[in-house]
Amino acid sequence: MRTFIIACIFFISGTVNGQQNGLAKIKDYDLSKIWTSGGSTDIDEPDFFTTKRPDFRGFIGDNYQRIYIQIDEVIKDHSDQLTYYVRGYSIVKGNRCTFLGTIKIDSTEIKERPPLSAIQGAESLVDMNKVSHFGKAYCTYELFENKNQKWTGFFKGSLSTKFYLTNENEIKYDAAGGFSDSYMNNTYIGTWTSYSSGNSKTCNWGEFRIPESGDLDIGAGGFSPNPKYIENGWKEN
Template sequence: MKALLILFLFTSIAWSQNNTPLQKITNNTALSSKNALATYKAYNFANLWIQDRPTLGILGKNHQRLKIKILSAKQDKKDLNNYIITGKYALKEKIYSFVGTIYITEIREVKNLHFGVDNEYESQKIKSQGVLIAKYEFKENSPQKSNGILEGKLYSKWYLSAKNEIKYDDIELFSDSYFNNAFIGTWKPQPTASGKIANWGDYRVPNANDDFDIGAGEFFPSKKYIHQGWENYSPTKKENWWK
């Protein structure tokens, strides 16, 4: 659906930075106060981050377009909360490879399971649902001495299937406010430099300026930011810039 200016006010409120990332990604769904990290330690969450989903990102206060793709995620057998990551990101059409880690620090289960429109997922016997909170650090994989660093916090929605498998939670994908895998942090051109805002996520950009995303049913940048690398953006355009 094309961006509709008549819905700009609604969208701005929905994507305001006044709510916390955890409130946004769960759409204010009630979560347990208990950290269930120990309960889910033996499960593998790696598939959550290598999905074929539209990923949208911004760099800096002017919201320059940041393209990013996680190519592999492997659970560390020595520390099951740690995941070894490889991927690529692009700034102004220059592509950088990176390596790094995602380290899960907290898992919060939802208090009441959700099953989508007309409870279409109820028959799948979902065991639990929730959000994981992690810290991440990705470093440019380059022989240069001064390599860029992406670091911050990650919020990912998941559910546990009847087969005891962790699944990417897209049950509420029909909702205009849906997004997942919210990476919220900074990018530094080198370890000693000051950082710039660097946020990205699936389907929407987390913690962006209120006037940035004017899309109703899906993301679309406002004209104010088009010249920041969004000139050729289209919600229907499939990209494979990382290949």
């Protein structure tokens, strides 16, 4: 653990009464579990939705080549409480590259839960009686692949995460809207840039669906890849 934190440090070279108050409030919570792969959707009605978050779906490049992203560990920096250190790996066409990097929270929207009479559908997945606020965190990320491995570069872009706060002052992954066909969370939008050539490619990924994925996703009730991209890693979606 100590080695991981020290290594990550080298890679760092609305609202509740306004955005600043939102940032001050989010410092009191730890989003590590929400960002680590394979966590819980924090729902209360498993008969209607999955209790485990799915693996990230993602693409890289104009041909929507599939990329696998795994985030194994996230640690909050307790000195700069808006910064988190990240460890994980990517896989493209069987080439696996480990990465280290950071997620930094830039802004937040945190709003009180609407009256129960105004909420439609979400109560089937989450007990609204225990929810005090709903929120979104808007972040920037930089993830640097190991230069000693093949075909490496770095990821850079923006991350959006939906969460809710409980009456017990806990932060939870917000899948209250999981009944919606377009539902997605932990959405990463950005680029991957090659160390060797300096060339960049669009690279987006997310949970449940992929943000800004053009005509790749043609599914109605859930993610379904366009047949014309099947040979680019989407035979198993």
